[in-house]
Amino acid sequence: MPAQPYYRADLARVHHDGFSFHAAKVAPGVLALLEPVRVAGGIVVEFGCGSGLLTRELIAAGHRVVASDASPAMVELARRVAPGAEGYEVLALPDDPLPAADAIVGVGHPISYLPSVEAIRAALAAIGDALRPGGVVAFDVCDHAYGERSLDGLATRGWVADDWALITEFSVPSRDRFVRDMTIFSRNDDGSYRRDFEHHENVLVDVTMIPPLLREHGVDAEVRDAFGIERLPPGLRVIVGRKVA
Numbered sequence: 001m002p003a004q005p006y007y008r009a010d011l012a013r014v015h016h017d018g019f020s021f022h023a024a025k026v027a028p029g030v031l032a033l034l035e036p037v038r039v040a041g042g043i044v045v046e047f048g049c050g051s052g053l054l055t056r057e058l059i060a061a062g063h064r065v066v067a068s069d070a071s072p073a074m075v076e077l078a079r080r081v082a083p084g085a086e087g088y089e090v091l092a093l094p095d096d097p098l099p100a101a102d103a104i105v106g107v108g109h110p111i112s113y114l115p116s117v118e119a120i121r122a123a124l125a126a127i128g129d130a131l132r133p134g135g136v137v138a139f140d141v142c143d144h145a146y147g148e149r150s151l152d153g154l155a156t157r158g159w160v161a162d163d164w165a166l167i168t169e170f171s172v173p174s175r176d177r178f179v180r181d182m183t184i185f186s187r188n189d190d191g192s193y194r195r196d197f198e199h200h201e202n203v204l205v206d207v208t209m210i211p212p213l214l215r216e217h218g219v220d221a222e223v224r225d226a227f228g229i230e231r232l233p234p235g236l237r238v239i240v241g242r243k244v245a
């Protein structure tokens with residue numbers, strides 16, 4: 001983990017207000033994959049739940065959810081955005097223990113925020129071990145192609161809302177790193193603006209290494225283009241699996 005977790009309060013709020021589209025897009029596919037778990041009354045552990053955008057869809061559909069994220073600010077938001085979960089936990093992969101689960105899900109590539117391929121491997125092992133027999137795993141993750149796309153020239157971008165603004169500079173310093181340097185302006189109660197800065201590094205992997213690794217932990221998994229029928233950005237791939245033993 002970086003010295004301070006990703007997504008402190010201001011960026012957490014910006015994510016919730018301005019970047020809800022991904023969770024909205026993938027939710028129908030995730031819900032369809034988890035339907036047998038819902039019918040059986042199983043526990044869904046969501047890692048990297050962020051502000052609770054998918055969490056609230058899961059709860060609305062009747063799932064029993066433990067929502068978790070490495071960012072305390074995100075978990076605080078998720079409590080408000082998605083009330084009714086079985087639990088809300090500050091949980092940083094790969095070191096914090098995952099509760100035993102009948103499904104483990106994560107969207108918005110939380111696993112790609114881990115600091116190294118070794119950390120990603122350790123998180124995958126922990127996910128496989130925490131899954132109960134018959135359990136379902138589904139998450140998205142950045143492949144090397146995620147960075148190749150941006151080499152074509154992702155310009156610096158800005159977003160402006162009523163009471164915040166975000167400027168993001170992108171870079172791909174190596175084949176396995178996708179970097180965003182984000183400056184966040186948030187309006188104070190007195191109308192002035194404060195400024196924060198976050199440096200995010202995503203580790204890009206060859207996602208074909210993931211199914212064999214999960215297999216070592218009793219999970220039969222495959223790489224897919226989507227959770228359901230949604231269209232994802234180039235290089236963002238989906239892993240879906242089932243614990244067989």
Ligand SMILES: C[S@@+](CC[C@H](N)C(=O)[O-])C[C@H]1O[C@@H](n2cnc3c(N)ncnc32)[C@H](O)[C@@H]1O
Nearest residue numbers: 007023048049050070071092093107108110113
């Ligand atoms: C792009 S956000 C996606 C949030 C949410 N799932 C959504 O789709 O809106 C990625 C999330 O991963 C979380 N994250 C980063 N590192 C993590 C770690 N080591 N363990 C668990 N979550 C982590 C971040 O705090 C953030 O909430």
